[in-house]
Structure formats: structure tokens, C-alpha cells
Amino acid sequence: MKIRSSRVPTPAMLLATVAATVALFACGGGGDESADDGRSGPLNAGKGMPKAPPFVPLAEALPPEASEYDKHMQVARISWAHNDDITAPHWCANPGQGSNPNLGNRTVVPITELFDGFYFTGTVSVGQFVMKTPDGGYILFDTMNNATDVNNITIPQLQSAGIDPATLRGLVVTHGHGDHDGGALRLQTLYSTPSNPVTTVVGSADYTANKPYYATIQVDSTNPRVPQQLTINGATFTAMATPGHTPGTTSLILPVTYKGQQHKIAYWGGSGLPGSASGRLQYMQGAEAMYAQIKEQGADASINSHSWEDKGLDRIRAIQDQGGIENSNPMIQGTAKIQLSFATLRTCAAAQLSNVDATALNPVWRPTRTELYAVRPNANGVTTHVRARVSNYFNVISNGMVTFTTAEGASCTAMTDDEGIANCVIKTRGTGAGGPASVTATFQEMSGPVAVELSSFDTVHAANY
Numbered sequence: 394m395k396i397r398s399s400r401v402p403t404p405a406m407l408l409a410t411v412a413a414t415v416a417l418f419a420c421g422g423g424g425d426e427s428a429d430d431g432r433s434g435p436l437n438a439g440k441g442m443p444k445a446p447p448f449v450p451l452a453e454a455l456p457p458e459a460s461e462y463d464k465h466m467q468v469a470r471i472s473w474a475h476n477d478d479i480t481a482p483h484w485c486a487n488p489g490q491g492s493n494p495n496l497g498n499r500t501v502v503p504i505t506e507l508f509d510g511f512y513f514t515g516t517v518s519v520g521q522f523v524m525k526t527p528d529g530g531y532i533l534f535d536t537m538n539n540a541t542d543v544n545n546i547t548i549p550q551l552q553s554a555g556i557d558p559a560t561l562r563g564l565v566v567t568h569g570h571g572d573h574d575g576g577a578l579r580l581q582t583l584y585s586t587p588s589n590p591v592t593t594v595v596g597s598a599d600y601t602a603n604k605p606y607y608a609t610i611q612v613d614s615t616n617p618r619v620p621q622q623l624t625i626n627g628a629t630f631t632a633m634a635t636p637g638h639t640p641g642t643t644s645l646i647l648p649v650t651y652k653g654q655q656h657k658i659a660y661w662g663g664s665g666l667p668g669s670a671s672g673r674l675q676y677m678q679g680a681e682a683m684y685a686q687i688k689e690q691g692a693d694a695s696i697n698s699h700s701w702e703d704k705g706l707d708r709i710r711a712i713q714d715q716g717g718i719e720n721s722n723p724m725i726q727g728t729a730k731i732q733l734s735f736a737t738l739r740t741c742a743a744a745q746l747s748n749v750d751a752t753a754l755n756p757v758w759r760p761t762r763t764e765l766y767a768v769r770p771n772a773n774g775v776t777t778h779v780r781a782r783v784s785n786y787f788n789v790i791s792n793g794m795v796t797f798t799t800a801e802g803a804s805c806t807a808m809t810d811d812e813g814i815a816n817c818v819i820k821t822r823g824t825g826a827g828g829p830a831s832v833t834a835t836f837q838e839m840s841g842p843v844a845v846e847l848s849s850f851d852t853v854h855a856a857n858y
């Protein structure tokens with residue numbers, strides 16, 4: 394995650410940059426740095442720069458002798474306590490409580506547009522997503538339980554949104570359980586012809602001999618966690634085998650637009666956690682692979698066919714309550730939130746894995762925060778002094794690498810000291826007395842055997858700057 398300081402924020406940046414905008418105004422102008430020689434680089438002294446406000450931990454880290462389960466779950470619980478809109482799978486937040494009551498709720502969710510030409514419909518229990526393609530026509534992601542659902546829910550709901558079901562050109566099955574692929578045969582029977590077949594995608598390990606529908610593309614489950622690009626009817630998206638929930642579960646990253654801006658949706662293909670250690674290990678590794686894709690592609694929304702499982706149903710209902718997405722879009726959570734959601738999903742799987750395999754030792758994934766709390770252009774107009782602090786829920790992080798980048802493309806990299814603080818001087822010649830238009834501070838993930846300090850999620854800035 395990036396933290397940005399902006400002097401002249403664009404509308405798109407505005408929301409995320411308010412605190413840091415203040416930082417630049419408050420700290421702008423003047424400078425008494427000895428390192429004003431026009432070069433970029435780390436600065437040890439940082440003389441005259443504001444001191445960091447006191448670090449306040451959210452909790453005390455558990456001692457090494459604590460159980461693996463408790464060490465993972467401590468992080469998940471802190472993440473939930475401070476973010477009410479990230480995923481909290483029922484099997485993780487309330488283990489041993491049985492299935493979520495939503496799973497039996499057959500109330501129809503009227504078709505709802507979530508992005509431009511991208512919809513959800515189905516029931517509270519399980520649903521499906523619909524995506525308009527550039528070549529006309531639509532792709533349906535998951536198919537509900539059976540022909541009756543297709544007849545009574547899918548077809549009339551599509552029609553109520555003005556979508557002719559005969560224009561379906563793709564079916565993507567996230568996994569081979571009946572509530573996801575049960576309607577595939579009916580849809581193929583109705584809308585696929587030899588001259589104009591409906592492209593159907595399913596994970597190879599879930600495409601068993603008793604499946605009545607045909608598969609055009611089988612995502613190779615024997616080669617898991619390798620992202621690949623699929624194109625159906627002009628729509629290109631990422632598909633990745635993430636076995637765990639089932640051997641052939643497929644997860645997706647879908648590009649969409651909203652008000653002319655591109656967004657990307659992380660679509661987790663299977664919700665429930667398997668009971669076996671090997672299944673839980675795969676599930677955890679799948680969540681790690683999705684986390685990496687989310688980070689790489691900047692996915693800033695998430696969906697799940699069981700829409701209550703990632704709290705998507707709350708967002709869908711919010712859209713319904715506000716009468717559509719004309720004025721705002723609750724689906725867009727920002728990539729920091731989506732990264733945190735999937736990091737927490739991984740944390741949950743790691744905790745539950747340790748419950749069935751006492752030998753499983755997986756590093757605790759710790760979300761971090763990078764506070765860019767001082768940006769000061771020096772009087773000579775050629776350099777800007779920047780300062781940030783990196784911390785996790787428990788402590789500041791020393792020896793961490795922070796890269797500062799300006800809107801104009803200049804950058805410098807510095808390591809954090811014992812107080813978690815990185816100082817740097819960026820060459821900003823030509824940006825005038827006000828300094829760079831914006832500065833971004835990025836903490837590079839640090840991996841160790843006991844813990845992984847994740848790239849920063851948290852955009853909260855230190856007070857008073």
C-alpha cells in the first residue's frame with residue numbers, strides 16, 4: 394500500500410490523500426538541511442524535521458510459546474476490530490458454530506448493477522455475477538443450483554435488467570459444487586448452438602465424469618496458483634487455480650469500469666474451509682496467491698458467490714438502498730482494504746491449519762502502517778526532505794526499506810531506524826518553492842521465518858501533520 398502526500402490532489406486522489414495534503418502545507422517551505430546538495434538519498438540526521446508522535450501499539454504481541462492458532466488469530470481479531478468491512482469467514486470468526494444461517498436463505502436478491510455493465514443476482518444463499526463483454530453479450534459467473542433456479546431466477550432477473558439471456562456467450566464456474574455449476578447444463582441447452590457455442594470455463598479437477606455440461610476451457614488444477622489470462626467475447630480477465638475449497642476451485646481478477654475509471658475485482662472462488670490438513674494448506678496457499686495478484690494488479694473490490702461471506706451482500710444492499718451507483722459506489726473499497734481482507738483470509742486458514750496439523754509453522758502475516766508525516770521542500774528549491782514511520786500492530790519496524798516517490802518521478806530509498814523512522818532527501822529540482830506535487834511512501838514487505846511484515850495497508854496518518 395502506498396501513502397501519498399499531495400499538494401494539488403486530483404479528484405481521484407482526494408479521498409486517500411487528505412491527511413497527507415495537510416502534511417505538505419504544514420511542513421512546506423524553508424529548510425536548514427546540511428544535505429541540500431541536490432542529490433537524492435537517505436539522510437541520517439534529519440535536523441529540524443518534526444518528531445514523530447508517540448507510537449501507540451494496538452496490542453502486545455503474544456510470546457513465542459503461545460499457540461500457533463492464537464498467534465495468527467490475534468492478528469485477525471485486531472484487523473476485524475479496526476475494520477468492520479473486511480472479510481470475516483464464519484468458519485474463522487465463529488469456529489464450531491456450524492454453517493452460516495445465510496446459507497439456507499433462499500430470498501431472491503434482485504439484479505443489481507455493481508459496476509458499469511456488471512451485476513449480481515441470485516439468492517442470499519448463493520448468487521451469480523453477470524459481466525457485459527466488449528463484443529456484445531454477457532458472461533455469467535456461476536450458475537446457481539439447477540434448471541429451476543435458471544428458469545425462476547437467472548432468466549427473469551437478467552430480463553428485468555434489460556439483458557437478453559440469449560446473448561450469454563460465456564459461463565465461468567468457480568467450482569464444481571452443485572450450487573455453483575448446477576444450472577450450467579440448462580443454460581447451455583437454452584443458449585448454446587453449434588455455430589455460436591457458449592464458452593464454458595471450469596477447473597479441471599472439478600470437471601468430473603458425472604458433469605452433464607460441456608467444458609470449453611479447463612483451468613489446470615494440477616498447476617495451481619499460476620495466473621493466466623482468459624478472453625471470452627472480447628473480455629480478458631485473470632483466472633487462477635486455487636484448490637482448497639474443492640480440488641478444482643478457480644479464483645479470478647476481473648477488470649471493470651465505473652464512471653470511466655478502471656477497477657479490478659478480486660473474486661474468491663470457494664468459501665468454506667476443508668477439514669484436512671492438506672486441503673487447508675492448499676486453501677492458505679491459494680489465499681496467498683490471490684493476495685499477491687491483488688497487490689500486483691491493484692484490485693480494489695471483492696466479490697464472492699456466497700455474497701455474505703465477504704460482506705459483499707452488505708455493499709449490494711447499500712447500493713439497492715441508495716437507488717443505484719449513480720452517486721457513489723460502495724463496492725469500491727480500495728486496494729488496501731482488499732489486500733487486508735485476503736491477508737486476513739490467509740491468516741484464518743493458517744490458524745485453522747495449525748488446529749489440525751501441530752507441525753504446521755507458518756509465519757504470522759502482520760499488516761503494517763506507513764505514516765508519511767513530514768514532507769519539507771528545502772529553500773534551495775532542489776531537494777525535499779521526507780520522513781515516514783513504519784509499524785505493525787505491536788511495534789515499530791526497524792531495518793525496513795521505505796521508498797519515497799514524487800509525482801514527478803524522483804525517488805529515494807531509506808531504511809528505518811530503531812524507532813521505525815526512515816529519513817530521505819529527494820531531488821526535486823524544478824518543482825518550485827512548493828516542492829513536489831505529491832510524495833508517496835511505500836514500505837517493502839519483509840519476510841522472516843516467524844513473521845511477514847506486509848506492505849502497508851493503513852492510510853491513517855499521524856495526527857497534527
Ligand SMILES: [Zn+2]
Nearest residue numbers: 568570638663
Ligand atoms: Zn462450494
